[in-house]
Amino acid sequence: MLAKEKLILAIERLLSKKELDEITVSEIVAEASLCRKTFYRNFMDKYDLTDYYFKQFFENTFGQIICGEDFDTALFRYLEICESKADILLNAYSSADVNGLRNYDIESTRRAYEKYLLEKGADIYAPEMKFAIEIAARGGTDMVIEWLLNGMKEDKKTLQVLIKRTLPNDLLKYLE
Secondary structure (H helix, E strand, C coil): CCHHHHHHHHHHHHHCCCCHHHCCHHHHHHHHCCCHHHHHHHCCCHHHHHHHHHHHHHHCCHHHHHHCCCHHHHHHHHHHHHHHCHHHHHHHHCCCCCCCHHHHHHHHHHHHHHHHHHHCCCCCCCHHHHHHHHHHHHHHHHHHHHHHHCCCCCCHHHHHHHHHHCCCHHHHCCCC
16 A cells, blocks of 8 residues: 555544644644655645545545536435545534645635636636635635535435536536
8 A cells, every 4th residue: 555545544534533733743644654754755744635535525626617517416426425424524614723724625616616616618817707706715615614524414416406406507517
């Protein structure tokens, strides 16, 4: 198993037990049975590792709208992964650090929308569209985090419908 894979498994195990801000690089390398040098050859810090971990499933779920998957399917698959990894994500999202997962999630969602909309012919540089993308990225991310924090009381299909229904019209017309 490659060092990067060991580090990913280590952060996942640690995040299933405690919040990201409480985890140290020393704990990560001990859990992975690696040395600190190996950690820093692969990642800048624990936030970089957490972002990389998140990127792996984001790109295979919601990020698939870039590859032609429809919005509803991609969002639902993303919610399924979030639900299955709820304990890990709750501890990752708990970080208030500027490098925390929430900001990475918003940025990843923004980039996915921008790439998708560019392919659909939207002018993503128009002020109205930039604002619509920002609202969708921040609002969608925060609502998924809220859903996780509140124990996922709404079913995934309901949340998926609510997120899509509340998207700005400037963006929504490209998703239909």
